[in-house]
Amino acid sequence: MAFKEREKPFRLLVMESLVNRMTLSRDDRNKYANWVKGYNGEVQFDSITEQLKCESIVLNDLYLTVRGKKFQIDTLLITAKCLYIYEVKNFEGEYYYENEKMYYERTKKEVFDPLYQIKNAESALRQLVDQMGYNLAIKKQIVFLNRDFALFQAPRNSGILLPGMLKSHFSMVNGISETLNQNHYRFAEEIKPMHMEDFSLHNVPYYRKELLKKGVTCFDCGSFIDCFTKKETCTCQYCGKKEVVSQTIMRHVQEYKRLFPNERITVSAICEWCDNQLSVRRIKYIFN
Numbered sequence: 001m002a003f004k005e006r007e008k009p010f011r012l013l014v015m016e017s018l019v020n021r022m023t024l025s026r027d028d029r030n031k032y033a034n035w036v037k038g039y040n041g042e043v044q045f046d047s048i049t050e051q052l053k054c055e056s057i058v059l060n061d062l063y064l065t066v067r068g069k070k071f072q073i074d075t076l077l078i079t080a081k082c083l084y085i086y087e088v089k090n091f092e093g094e095y096y097y098e099n100e101k102m103y104y105e106r107t108k109k110e111v112f113d114p115l116y117q118i119k120n121a122e123s124a125l126r127q128l129v130d131q132m133g134y135n136l137a138i139k140k141q142i143v144f145l146n147r148d149f150a151l152f153q154a155p156r157n158s159g160i161l162l163p164g165m166l167k168s169h170f171s172m173v174n175g176i177s178e179t180l181n182q183n184h185y186r187f188a189e190e191i192k193p194m195h196m197e198d199f200s201l202h203n204v205p206y207y208r209k210e211l212l213k214k215g216v217t218c219f220d221c222g223s224f225i226d227c228f229t230k231k232e233t234c235t236c237q238y239c240g241k242k243e244v245v246s247q248t249i250m251r252h253v254q255e256y257k258r259l260f261p262n263e264r265i266t267v268s269a270i271c272e273w274c275d276n277q278l279s280v281r282r283i284k285y286i287f288n
């Protein structure tokens, strides 16, 4: 188990609600699909680090600050040899490097270079590690894990791991026989609470409560559920997934809080948010 687990990013959760409750532009829908894809890639990568056999500590999704500058690390792996930082990309299709820039083959358009991104993260982490008073080597790796990804003219020894290189990379990591010392554990304990959740809504489209469709949505497929029984569970009529009603209420309270952080959460506000589909008595009971 990871020492710090990954959570779904805040802006992705907000976007999930917006996708269900309002009509988004094509651009926004594409952006959302890319975020989901990126997140799924990270989760897929977690299943690889979970299987590591060597003595190590895994911290997923760190959002840190050094000297007033914020930076983010998809995965930090602490081994006796060094700290590995991984930037995980779930890109699909053919890409190429030219004059230290990365391009998408089909459109020949430049894309945001992950090498640049991870170099910044590496430099920021080095400063932070130094500030914390540790002397630990850092190695940066960019992981492309989609099997349908190809990259031409990639700079060598730049830390890029293509899908076909993951197996040998992790068998090398698993081959680290030295054990972690007190320093490594202390470092993990100290850096974990430095993570601050990113609540920014950068790139999230503008929304207002009046513009959002009210009602109860399915936790799995996002469809609006409108036929309820008096039972303890509610069932989605589209995907068939079941959820305990108290959980459904809690989930909608959390969603409301996330979307409208400045609004007071009252029983009537939640009733309205759920389009009066849930019993007031139950909502009151949950509130108590």
Ligand SMILES: [Zn+2]
Binding pocket: 218, 219, 220, 221, 222, 223, 236, 237, 238, 239, 240, 241
């Ligand atoms: Zn459903």
